[in-house]
Each structure stands twice: as C-alpha cells, then as structure tokens.
Amino acid sequence: MATIRPMLLPLGLMALLAASSAAVAQLEIGFYSKTCPQVEEIVREEMVKIIAAAPSLAGPLLRLHFHDCFVNGCDASVLLDSTKHNVAEKDAKPNKSLRGFGSVERVKAKLEAACPGVVSCADVLTLMSRDAVVLAKGPNWPVALGRRDGRASSAMEASDELPPAYGDIPLLVRIFASKGLNLKDLVVLSGAHTLGTAHCPSYADRLYNATGGGASLDPSLDSEYADKMRLKCKSLNDGSMLSEMDPGSYKTFDTSYYGHVAKRRGLFRSDAALLTDATTRDYVQRVATGKFDAEFFKDFSESMIKITPPLIKMGNVGVLTGAEGEIRKKCYVLN
Ligand code: HEM
Structure with a gap:
C-alpha cells in the first residue's frame, strides 16, 4: 500500500x-x-x-x-x-x-x-x-x-x-486540498447546495455560451432542464433572477440535490463536475437513490x-x- x-x-x-x-x-x-x-x-x-x-x-x-x-x-x-x-x-x-x-x-x-x-x-x-x-x-x-x-x-x-462556479474536478480538488480538505469533503460539502438559491450569472454561461463562441448549451446539462432554466435566466447578463439550486426543496436540507445532479440537473459546472470523477460520481449516484440519507447526514457533519x-x-x-x-x-x- x-x-x-x-x-x-x-x-x-x-x-x-x-x-x-x-x-x-x-x-x-x-x-x-x-x-x-x-x-x-x-x-x-x-x-x-x-x-x-x-x-x-x-x-x-x-x-x-x-x-x-x-x-x-x-x-x-x-x-x-x-x-x-x-x-x-x-x-x-x-x-x-x-x-x-x-x-x-x-x-x-x-x-x-x-x-x-x-x-x-x-x-x-x-x-x-x-x-x-x-x-x-x-x-x-x-x-x-x-x-x-x-x-x-x-x-x-x-x-x-x-472555488468558482465554473470549477472542474482538478481545480476544485486543488482548492479544497489547499484548505486540508479531500475529495470526499468536496462531494459531501457540495451537498450544501440542497439549500438556497443562485443568481442567473452564476450559471448563465452554461445556457448561452458554453463553448465561449456564442449561443451554445453545455452538453453536460439536461436539455429539458436547460429549457426551464432559460425561462428564469433570460440572458448572460440577467442579474436579478433567482433559481432554486435544489428545485422543490430548497429550504429543506435533504439528499434531493444529489438526485438532481445524477440526472444532469446540477445548476453549476462545479455540481455537474461531480459526475466526471469516478469517486464523486459513485457517491452522487449512491446518495441519489434516497436510501442513504443517514449516511449523507453523518458524512456532512464530519466534513463540517x-x-x-x-x-x-x-x-x-x-x-x-x-x-x-x-x-x-x-x-x-x-x-
Ligand atoms: C464546491 C465548490 C463550490 C462552488 C463552486 C460553489 C458556488 C456557489 C455559487 C456560484 C452559488 C450561487 C451564488 C449566487 O449566484 O447567488 C452558491 C450558493 C450556495 N452555496 Fe456554494 N459553492 C461551492 C461549495 C459550497 C459549500 C462547501 C457550501 C457550504 C458548506 C456551499 C453553500 C452554498 C449555499 C447554501 C448556497 C445558497 C446561498 C443562498 O441561498 O443565498 N457551497 N455556491
């Protein structure tokens, strides 16, 4: 070893x-x-x-x-x-x-x-x-x-x-490691996005400018979900609109955030990135089943x-x- x-x-x-x-x-x-x-x-x-x-x-x-x-x-x-x-x-x-x-x-x-x-x-x-x-x-x-x-x-x-909303796994891991936190802390603490809302500029690039070359959708985002998000976030510079990060239960701390991420409905690139690494993907998919709420709660407490x-x-x-x-x-x- x-x-x-x-x-x-x-x-x-x-x-x-x-x-x-x-x-x-x-x-x-x-x-x-x-x-x-x-x-x-x-x-x-x-x-x-x-x-x-x-x-x-x-x-x-x-x-x-x-x-x-x-x-x-x-x-x-x-x-x-x-x-x-x-x-x-x-x-x-x-x-x-x-x-x-x-x-x-x-x-x-x-x-x-x-x-x-x-x-x-x-x-x-x-x-x-x-x-x-x-x-x-x-x-x-x-x-x-x-x-x-x-x-x-x-x-x-x-x-x-x-950590920026556009962060991919290598960048997020580097930032977390610089604080003494590991890959598991990253996937577990990202679960905090079960609570709260985000402003359109935090994710608008995924809807309108994913490749940097004008109108394009981030392929890692579910297209039906993207259609819904476009109604709330009308352009790259639509600064005022808020979206629930865990639609349907954004005031409740639960595991449904992982359900959304598993279905490619995580709001930020940093959320979607959790599906690009084998360890974080396994965690997301496991907790997304809704059968491991107690395990996630324990993990979250320990990562805090x-x-x-x-x-x-x-x-x-x-x-x-x-x-x-x-x-x-x-x-x-x-x-
Ligand atoms: C993994 C890296 C992370 C990134 C890139 C990230 C990024 C963001 C962004 C861009 C927003 C939305 C800001 C806005 O548009 O208003 C947000 C919201 C939020 N983040 Fe994170 N975050 C990360 C990790 C965390 C962690 C570790 C926690 C807590 C343990 C956390 C808790 C929250 C909460 C609760 C909100 C909602 C705030 C509100 O309702 O006003 N995030 N995050």
Whole structure:
C-alpha cells in the first residue's frame, strides 16, 4: 500500500497542516462553559426566531460560514466591512451575493448583552451555520469552540481562494486540498447546495455560451432542464433572477440535490463536475437513490467539523486560538 511520506508534501501544505492541527487541538467542546455557559442556547433561541421569520436564510448563513473558512480560515474575516484603506472580503465579486450579515450581528448583540467580550464572531457564525442546517431539518453535530476573530480581510484574497462556479474536478480538488480538505469533503460539502438559491450569472454561461463562441448549451446539462432554466435566466447578463439550486426543496436540507445532479440537473459546472470523477460520481449516484440519507447526514457533519485532532474539516480551517486575533465586539468592525 502506498504511504505518504511527509517529506514528499509541498512545504506550504505541511505548514498549513501543522498550523491547523495545533490550532484545532485548542478548540474545545464546552470552551465557554465557565465564561458564557448559555452560549449555545442563546444562539439557538435567536436562530429559531430568524429562520421562523425567514426560512430562506438557512442557506445564506451556511454559505457565509463556508466563505469565511475558505478565506483566511474561520476567523469571521468575511464579516468585516471595508474601510477607507482596505477593500474587505465582503466586497469581493464572489461575495456580493452573500446574505445574512444582519442576522449574525443580531445574535452577536444578544451574546454581548449576556457575556460581554467573550464569544468570538467566528464561533457565533460556526454555531449559526450548524443551527441553520438543523432548523432546515438536516443533521446536528457537536461544535468545538474557541475560535478567535481575525484582524485582516482582503477582497483580493477572497477572489483568489473561493472555488468558482465554473470549477472542474482538478481545480476544485486543488482548492479544497489547499484548505486540508479531500475529495470526499468536496462531494459531501457540495451537498450544501440542497439549500438556497443562485443568481442567473452564476450559471448563465452554461445556457448561452458554453463553448465561449456564442449561443451554445453545455452538453453536460439536461436539455429539458436547460429549457426551464432559460425561462428564469433570460440572458448572460440577467442579474436579478433567482433559481432554486435544489428545485422543490430548497429550504429543506435533504439528499434531493444529489438526485438532481445524477440526472444532469446540477445548476453549476462545479455540481455537474461531480459526475466526471469516478469517486464523486459513485457517491452522487449512491446518495441519489434516497436510501442513504443517514449516511449523507453523518458524512456532512464530519466534513463540517472534526472534533478530534488532527484531522481538519471545514469549520476548523486555519482557526485562530489562544491569544491570537481578538474577540470583536461587533462583527463588522475591528475593536
Ligand atoms: C464546491 C465548490 C463550490 C462552488 C463552486 C460553489 C458556488 C456557489 C455559487 C456560484 C452559488 C450561487 C451564488 C449566487 O449566484 O447567488 C452558491 C450558493 C450556495 N452555496 Fe456554494 N459553492 C461551492 C461549495 C459550497 C459549500 C462547501 C457550501 C457550504 C458548506 C456551499 C453553500 C452554498 C449555499 C447554501 C448556497 C445558497 C446561498 C443562498 O441561498 O443565498 N457551497 N455556491
């Protein structure tokens, strides 16, 4: 059997893995048990109200956490506003469609009232995204806490680090690997597209300009489905229209996303790409049968958070701990 010798790994990746393992070791279940024991109740209580008022916010809150973790680690850098001297992640092109910032501030304000200066915005967002999934009828998982908030946020970095909708398997694998995440994490976490909506420009090229040479349909897209999508997305520049990414159940966390992808009805090229690799295709087709919901729920929980070191999962990528960073009072501005 092939073994991976550390000396064969690129230096950058080794440094990332070493740093991440050390940081994860300091995240703990019950981290706030003495300083803010009611933290999870407060977050859950507010999330119940937020999702009851706006069920479509579950997806955006989960996506916020993903976009936070993939750029500069899970350090709430995505929540910072731009300043006179800095264009922040929030204002990067792929982040223009993020939503839910106001809800994070609302939950953070509740926590500041109960336990001032104690709970980081990075932990608030991590808990909110878990609760968003639970309230959308998805799985629950324990969250190790103790993340600290970063002091840097760069739009350029966000544009460079986030996976693009046109990503094929080699590109997506490379981006996920740069965060310490593997091929299974890619196919499992893509299942988050069971929730939420997308703007027409995120997939219009598949309908109108698949080969770059004018009117052409992406052959990897089911043509009947494409006809329906064209009614919602009328041209390459139709910016305002929204489409459900998992039509029929976009507010419910379930496995029907994989059913759509298996039928060549995944909305983005990155979704369709899951059928081009044997491992990810097997996973999609297996879960698409609807017989392995429990397995997908378990896989999703594990790809979101690993509570035992040294494995890195999405909620643990590049976290700051101990005396690093700060505990912001308001999530949109540095202290
Ligand atoms: C595999 C690479 C991924 C790519 C290329 C990708 C790309 C996208 C794009 C282009 C959108 C639509 C944006 C818009 O037009 O408004 C979107 C939406 C969304 N993504 Fe992903 N994504 C990926 C992975 C993930 C992961 C790992 C998660 C979470 C774990 C996630 C969660 C979501 C959610 C929930 C939405 C819907 C947001 C809403 O309703 O506003 N995505 N994604």
